[in-house]
Amino acid sequence: xxxxxxxxxxxxxxxxxxxxQDLNIEIKKGKKVAFVGQNGSGKSTLFFLLNGxxxxxxxxxxxHGIPFKYNSKSLREIRKSIGIVFQNSDDQIFAPTVYxxxxxxPANLGYSKERVDTCVQQALEQVGLSRLKDKPPHHLSGGQxxxxxxxxxMAMEPEVIILDEPLSNLDPVGADEIMxxxxxxxxxxxxxxxxxxxxxxxxxWSDYVFLLSNSKIIGQGTPAEVFKDSxxxxxxxxxxxxxxEIYHEIERxxxxxxxxxxxxxxxxVNTLKPIDLIWVDVPPGIKEGxxxxxxxxxxxxxxxxPYEAVNATVLHIHPDGRAIxxxxxxxxxxxxxxxxxxxxxxxxxxxxxxxEGEIVFVGAMGKKSKTLAEHxxxxxxxxxxxxxxxxxxxxCGKRCLIxxxxxxVDHALKRIKEYVETSGIEFTVGVVNREEGSQWxxxxxxxxxxxxx
Amino acid sequence: MTNILxxxxxxxxxxxxxxxLKLAIVLFGxxxxxxxxxxxxxIFMALCMSFATVALGKAPLKTYFKLLLAPLGFAIVGILxxxxxxxxxxxxxxxxxxxxxxxxKTDGFELALLVLARSISGMCCLYFLxxxxxxxxxxxxxKAARLPESLIELSMLIYxxxxxxxxxxxxxxxxxxxxxxxxxxxxxxxxxxxxxxTLFIRSWEQGDKLFLAMNSRCYDGKMTLFEVKxxxxxxxxxxxxxxxxxxxxxxxxxxxxxxx
Numbered sequence: 001x002x003x004x005x006x007x008x009x010x011x012x013x014x015x016x017x018x019x020x021q022d023l024n025i026e027i028k029k030g031k032k033v034a035f036v037g038q039n040g041s042g043k044s045t046l047f048f049l050l051n052g053x054x055x056x057x058x059x060x061x062x063x064h065g066i067p068f069k070y071n072s073k074s075l076r077e078i079r080k081s082i083g084i085v086f087q088n089s090d091d092q093i094f095a096p097t098v099y100x101x102x103x104x105x106p107a108n109l110g111y112s113k114e115r116v117d118t119c120v121q122q123a124l125e126q127v128g129l130s131r132l133k134d135k136p137p138h139h140l141s142g143g144q145x146x147x148x149x150x151x152x153x154m155a156m157e158p159e160v161i162i163l164d165e166p167l168s169n170l171d172p173v174g175a176d177e178i179m180x181x182x183x184x185x186x187x188x189x190x191x192x193x194x195x196x197x198x199x200x201x202x203x204x205w206s207d208y209v210f211l212l213s214n215s216k217i218i219g220q221g222t223p224a225e226v227f228k229d230s231x232x233x234x235x236x237x238x239x240x241x242x243x244x245e246i247y248h249e250i251e252r253x254x255x256x257x258x259x260x261x262x263x264x265x266x267x268x269v270n271t272l273k274p275i276d277l278i279w280v281d282v283p284p285g286i287k288e289g290x291x292x293x294x295x296x297x298x299x300x301x302x303x304x305x306p307y308e309a310v311n312a313t314v315l316h317i318h319p320d321g322r323a324i325x326x327x328x329x330x331x332x333x334x335x336x337x338x339x340x341x342x343x344x345x346x347x348x349x350x351x352x353x354x355x356e357g358e359i360v361f362v363g364a365m366g367k368k369s370k371t372l373a374e375h376x377x378x379x380x381x382x383x384x385x386x387x388x389x390x391x392x393x394x395x396c397g398k399r400c401l402i403x404x405x406x407x408x409v410d411h412a413l414k415r416i417k418e419y420v421e422t423s424g425i426e427f428t429v430g431v432v433n434r435e436e437g438s439q440w441x442x443x444x445x446x447x448x449x450x451x452x453x
Numbered sequence: 454m455t456n457i458l459x460x461x462x463x464x465x466x467x468x469x470x471x472x473x474l475k476l477a478i479v480l481f482g483x484x485x486x487x488x489x490x491x492x493x494x495x496i497f498m499a500l501c502m503s504f505a506t507v508a509l510g511k512a513p514l515k516t517y518f519k520l521l522l523a524p525l526g527f528a529i530v531g532i533l534x535x536x537x538x539x540x541x542x543x544x545x546x547x548x549x550x551x552x553x554x555x556x557x558k559t560d561g562f563e564l565a566l567l568v569l570a571r572s573i574s575g576m577c578c579l580y581f582l583x584x585x586x587x588x589x590x591x592x593x594x595x596k597a598a599r600l601p602e603s604l605i606e607l608s609m610l611i612y613x614x615x616x617x618x619x620x621x622x623x624x625x626x627x628x629x630x631x632x633x634x635x636x637x638x639x640x641x642x643x644x645x646x647x648x649x650x651t652l653f654i655r656s657w658e659q660g661d662k663l664f665l666a667m668n669s670r671c672y673d674g675k676m677t678l679f680e681v682k683x684x685x686x687x688x689x690x691x692x693x694x695x696x697x698x699x700x701x702x703x704x705x706x707x708x709x710x711x712x713x
Contacts, residue, residue: 048665051669053665053668053669076671076673079668079669079670079671080671083669083670084669086662086666090617091659091662091663091665091666092666093613094610094613094614094663094666094667095609095613095676096588096589096592096609096612096613097589099679100589100609100678100679103677103679104667104670104672104676104677105670105671107676107677107679108670108671108672108673108675108677109671113679116677116679117679134589134681135463136463136587136589136612136613136616137613137616138613138616138617138620139460139463152670153670156670156671
């Protein structure tokens with residue numbers, strides 16, 4: 001379903017500079033959309049057009065198929081439904097305390113005091129700032145200010161959230177937290193639109209990408225489609241995403257295959273093909289090109305997971321009865337990833353899981369879970385880029401636990417299941433303390449190690 | 454970083470107490486201090502307020518003394534003049550300074566002591582307010598005092614932007630300093646001028662951005678102030694009344710006492 005759409009949009013600044021030219025875009029509901037372009041390509045102007053702040057010179061913007069009417073009543077409706085987070089948080093936060101600033105939006109919507117309070121508490125909890133609600137903004141760090149700005153928008157419960165350069169001026173951990181937050185909101189059904197010039201971010205994070213250059217859309221599609229076209233990227237003055245570039249380089253050297261563009265490091269690792277050519281004794285009657293079942297390998301012969309089924313293709317047969325074969329490995333059982341929902345948190349339970357589940361690697365996603373872990377002295381091996389790192393660790397046959405809450409649980413589960421499906425390397429994944437989905441999926445009877453929690 | 458009194462107030466544990474109670478204590482202190490006839494009650498009040506500010510309000514002791522020192526300088530100059538040039542009665546001390554006879558009379562000395570005690574108690578009361586009650590807590594008080602809404606809204610916005618512009622000004626000054634903008638007097642004047650004009654333009658731009666920011670969150674011409682309810686606790690009430698009663702008692706008993 002298309003939630004936001006523009007037709008023949010054009011905008012010129014009072015001094016005659018053309019900011020947007022003949023722009024036709026369609027944004028689908030519940031997607032994560034990135035507008036990528038250099039500085040000055042018109043991203044910020046477009047965002048102000050999308051939220052009704054600027055009125056286009058020509059063309060129109062449609063929300064749920066209905067064109068914007070620029071009268072104050074419909075603008076209110078639009079601004080309630082389409083929230084915008086500015087690039088510079090200091091421009092956005094204007095109230096003397098965090099609480100007052102977050103309460104500004106809901107109060108303007110005419111909610112009762114109690115409802116405003118619930119909205120604010122909820123929004124602050126989501127961004128993990130409940131503790132700082134009485135602080136003045138000048139006592140906050142850059143990342144905290146950004147989260148206050150996002151909470152100010154979240155408190156109005158918009159359907160679409162637009163963020164202008166959400167990661168500018170943030171350190172890697174801060175940036176990761178913001179992206180986690182956005183993923184969580186998206187999981188709850190919000191449509192998220194960001195602008196960025198970070199191609200890696202757009203490639204990794206988004207579902208759909210628009211390339212903007214000189215106030216025009218010059219390319220759009222899924223990140224894999226858009227970023228494959230290096231000519232197009234050159235035109236926008238952007239480079240290819242790093243993971244994709246690495247993949248192309250190693251593919252050209254015959255060290256990787258898989259065809260579809262890897263987005264994350266686990267995806268990239270998965271495309272690597274160890275061209276394992278080994279000598280084996282073959283039974284008579286085998287011809288070159290036949291395939292050979294070598295059975296199950298483990299220990300040092302299994303490179304990707306503790307147990308691997310290995311099939312081999314015979315490439316060349318030597319006169320003495322030995323042959324050179326290329327191995328095709330398929331992991332039978334790698335490690336596993338357990339997800340723990342910290343909404344129903346109990347420390348003894350986590351400790352028990354850590355001990356009995358032979359968990360060697362613990363990660364936390366979301367501010368709330370990190371604070372919990374820190375508070376209760378649970379040693380975290382990782383707190384940023386959690387999903388990718390746990391997949392990599394699970395691939396090495398280790399058991400991992402992710403502490404997280406709310407929509408992030410589903411997000412993590414989805415991401416890891418997707419990986420299992422696309423890679424064909426099976427490892428167990430599941431949510432521990434939830435009614436549904438608490439089973440270890442893919443756990444089989446003959447599995448050498450069964451995990452009981 | 455700059456030292457701002459408001460920062461101490463923001464971190465003070467007394468921040469989370471009832472504002473009206475604090476205001477009442479300060480107001481009582483100011484009135485009682487100014488109407489004291491003997492230096493003893495104001496000194497008592499100053500000690501109580503200092504204790505409250507430093508021990509209960511957790512203001513750093515060193516800073517507190519430094520803060521007191523500045524107005525104390527003025528007060529001391531003032532009372533020296535009073536001591537030497539006013540009053541009648543028996544002389545306590547007299548000497549010649551550059552041929553002029555100077556003398557301190559009992560009355561004058563009493564008056565000087567009283568003025569000193571009053572000003573110290575006044576200062577301590579005001580510092581108690583300044584160091585335990587940040588501006589953001591006072592907006593609710595302003596609202597309850599029936600000040601016009603637009604004035605309160607403006608003061609809330611101004612409060613926030615003081616710090617934004619202070620940061621901006623410090624950044625600009627730093628940028629000027631590293632490029633030797635303040636190496637001599639002429640250049641300093643020039644740099645200050647540039648700083649001021651840049652700040653003006655930036656604040657103008659900031660105004661535009663502020664309007665955008667407020668509009669994009671459905672601003673309808675009214676900014677609601679959310680007060681936090683902080684009921685007065687029994688212990689606070691008890692402590693305050695003990696303070697009031699002992700001050701008043703002291704007031705009564707020292708009514709006709711003269712020190713000298």
